[in-house]
Amino acid sequence: MAPALPKINNMPKPSWLTVRKDLSPRRHTALGIVAFLLPLAIWCLVSYVPFIWHPMIKIEAPGDVTWLKRGQLIPREDFGKEVARLQAESGHLPNGSRANPIFLPAPHAVARALYTAFMTAPVLRGDLWLHESLWMSIKTIFWGFVISSAIGLPIGILCGSYTAIARITEPFVDFIRYMPAPAFGALMVAVFGIHLEPKIAIIVIGTFFQQVLVIANTVRKTEIGLIEAAQTLGAKRSQLVWRVIVPASSPDLYNDMRILLGWAWTYLIVAEVVGVSSGITFFINQQAKYRNFDNVYAAIVIIGIIGLLTDQVLAFVGLRVFAWRNPRPSRVRTYLVRLITDQYATPLIKIPQYKPVVTK
Amino acid sequence: MNTATDIPLLPDYRTQSPTVAERFRKLKERPVVLDVQNLGREFIGENGPITALRDVSFQVHRREFLCVIGPSGCGKSTLIRMVAGLDYPTSGRMLLDGKEVHGPGPDRGMVFQGYTLFPWRTVTENVMFGLQMQGMDRTQASSEARQWIQLVGLSRFENAFPAQLSGGMKQRTAIARALAANPRILLMDEPFGALDAQTRAQMQTHLLEIWRNVDVTILFITHDLDEAVLLADRILVLKANPGEVQEVMEVPVPRPRSLMQANSPEFLATRRRLDELIHPKAEGHSAEIEKLPIIRLTQVGDDVE
Helix, strand or coil: CCCCCCCCCCCCCCCCCCCCCCCCHHHHHHHHHHHHHHHHHHHHHHHHCCCCCCCEEEEEECCCCCCCCCCCEEEHHHHHHHHHHHHHHCCCCCEEEEECCCCCCCHHHHHHHHHHHHHCCCCCCCCCCHHHHHHHHHHHHHHHHHHHHHHHHHHHHHHHHCHHHHHHHHHHHHHHHCCCHHHHHHHHHHHHCCCHHHHHHHHHHHHHHHHHHHHHHHHHCCCHHHHHHHHHCCCCHHHHHHHHHHHHHHHHHHHHHHHHHHHHHHHHHHHHCCCCCCHHHHHHHHHHHCCCHHHHHHHHHHHHHHHHHHHHHHHHHHHHHCHHHCCCCCHHHHHHHHHHHCCCCCCCCCCCCCCCCCCC | CCCCCCCCCCCCCCCCCHHHHHHHHHHHHCCEEEEEEEEEEEEEECCEEEEEEEEEEEEEECCCEEEEECCCCCCHHHHHHHHHCCCCCCEEEEEECCEECCCCCCCEEEECCCCCCCCCCCHHHHHHHHHHHCCCCHHHHHHHHHHHHHHCCCHHHCCCCHHHCCHHHHHHHHHHHHHHCCCCEEEEECCCCCCCHHHHHHHHHHHHHHHHHCCCEEEEEECCHHHHHHHCCEEEEEECCCEEEEEEEECCCCCCCCHHHHHCHHHHHHHHHHHHHHCCCCCCCCCCCCCCCCCCCCCCCCCCC
């Protein structure tokens, strides 16, 4: 067996900012993490370093100021005035430390709230636990999106395929699209009652009309050459739509659906205040009323996490389902095949590489 | 006609050896597959109608290889698209096996310059498409498709997606796909135009091989003169503005053809005639390209040739 040649890596280290160039996988991941760490760092800075913002004083001892209570937050200016007044009158000075306003809790408070929100029983009997509220919201979104898609997807595909259908549908859809979905709130309550149904209806109204137009536009972008080729192979009208146009535009339709699902979430909060307030919105409003802003942030963060996770999962599934777009062998399979077939298998343990010897 | 030449002793492109003449006699006895009669196409332009094609008539016999050639903008592509039914003529008509045809159909298969393979289908599934459209079930269609894939030499790639194929392999798949649908005539619109010179030569040889072995009539559009002479039985030469038939040439190069014939006198004579038709020499000008008004931007003595 010939000795393995030493690998020489002469590739220049790529710059971080190269126009329209892919990043190495390591940098890709690193930047993704930094994208989250950076805002978190700013939040920590503002929360924990007193002289950056902290415009309030949290009272620890009221002293001789009658209207102050322990734990109260007052603006620094007002506190300064009181201190000056009492110094002049030589009374007991109030005592306090700098703090941020109540609407900006510190990260650790929100983190604690994330944990306790799930573990604490609701204040009022009959109210829902946080996870129950969340589940209710997810149900609302799910049904709203499914109903909207069940009608909107086929109509959008037909609009994109047949100009006549587009012409008879799209002008009116365009007209309704500009009406804000929450405007239908009262109407939906009259039609569907006060529980989950009107909320689902509002999500459907908010999503459906956009969906038809977005899907139709994507379908219209199908490469005309593919349609012509199919025609010369004998494909007729409906075959052209379902066997050519739909599969050809399916990856883009899938991405459209991902974006539309995000829109459905934005309609959720307004939908949930219609009729009897429900779901995560009820939780948020309730907590805001008690001025538990750490819980409010916790709930908003949870929505973000659910959204991000759903989208990542959908993106991953999309890559697998539409593998024909960017076909590449599975890494696991390649590894196993190499392991069995030849000696060039990538070793599991990294062997130190030979450095090329430069002789003068 | 200018017969004073730089290449002396070339025969007239119309002289045919007895075997070639006999071949053409037999060819013309075969039934006419495609009969194009007075086909014309007008577009609406800014300043009134523009005639892209006028009064184009020709016939293609069964198992004939007819090339259409012409300068750019002569309406070659419009012509083949009309035959395929993807564009409509504003005058004249087309008969396929004696019956008038309108709109696209599987009886006129087409191979496009841009491959137009279905990217979500594997090679086999692409070739199956036409058969499935005709109502054949999957198993039967796939076994039939495999035979066509074998014919174009892509058996090793039958499960590959188009994105994994080279240009030549894509075009071979497209040819197999068109042939599998069993067309009466195969229309090819500059199919090798996007390929590099070597691959193109391979594909030409390959196409001749397929044509020899499969019962198929071919109408082939090209702007490559050598390609036309190498492949065609007859060459339909179009001229531009408006697109009209200038001449129908019978290629005197004997068959079977190969790239080795490119220096034979018949080949060169035909080639030269095509050149005269398509790149006519303007009066008073030599064949030399007009000199570009370029000023010298390099230093004296720094010459490259």
